[in-house]
Amino acid sequence: MNKTTAPADIMPTLTANDIDGKSLDLTERQTELPWKMIVIYRGKHCPLCTKQLNALAKIKDDYTEAGIEIAAVSADSQEQLNGHLKDLEVNFPLYSGLTLEQMTDLGVYISEPRNKNETDHPFAEPAIFVLNEDNQIQITDKSNAPFSRPDLNALLSGIKFIRENDYPIRGTFAP
Template sequence: MRSILVLALFVSVLVAPLSMAQPREIAPEASAVRPLLNGMTIPNVTVKLADGSPVSLAALTMQKPTVILFYRGGWCPYCNRQFAELQTVEQDIIDLGYQILAISPETPENLQKQALKTEMKVTQLSDTDLNAIREFGLGFHVDKVTQMRYAANNINLAKDADGKAVLPAPGVFIVNQKGQVEFSYVNPDFKVRPSAELILNVAKVLAK
């Protein structure tokens, strides 16, 4: 089991550029994101619950160890596939004492619609202001061609203060109650996601 954790941590280093400082800027492209690394403390940012009420992410993670997933949106088939796979191990993760938070730039209204389509116990959080996405170092600007393609399919992306469309590089973080990152997996290629089995096995090791 320990070897699985070592491999997982090694993979996270391979797929995410290294950074020694807490990132706070939106990257110009997905390959330039600089996510939080293991050992760093998550930022105290405000996100919104599905009912629109604001909540402190740091306060949430103080309650119990947390698996945090960043995803692009309910419109993303790769994100939906990841959630479907995660559902097979969701109860096992919860039984280990974890809570699962899923953060996206979707509006609270869209989160409510998505909640009706799933029986998962994941707490969905809206980050339309890009607070968490920026401070976790996952946000990147979407090029105009891609933005137009999404718009043609009625997919309206969140925008930063400069009016530029932003998406997060999908990522998974396991955080302890002190807010420290104990595991991270971020890949600029949105088609590549860690398996549910990997997440569960890492959670098991960290729970000991």
């Protein structure tokens, strides 16, 4: 039985492949920044994901200035990720190869493709995990459809507030 991640949990190891096919743990920092935001996106087939990733790239420096490293991952294959790059203008690491088991363990919503033209594998619906300096899940946002995503500027503002005010992790009460 898989355990779904929850606020305040330590983020489990999340191994995926970078654009060169090298396997890395996304929870490990690639910079000196203390916090990390992992964006889970549906994949190359999703124009809303392309739009979100490109929008995030435009404000990446603001996230960096606030102490937050960014990475994005999907269940796409290496070939699909490389094909997606022509539509992306990102300046943060992208990863592929998110497995069904990983998606289940994270508790993200998973969908089957509508048809073979969409994609050839189950994929995660949009999700964001913001990890604090202890790799605890400080913020999580999971959607079951591509149309519901947090405003990236509002999210950044909230993260800044949390960091500046030692605001506790919310949503930890489980009935």
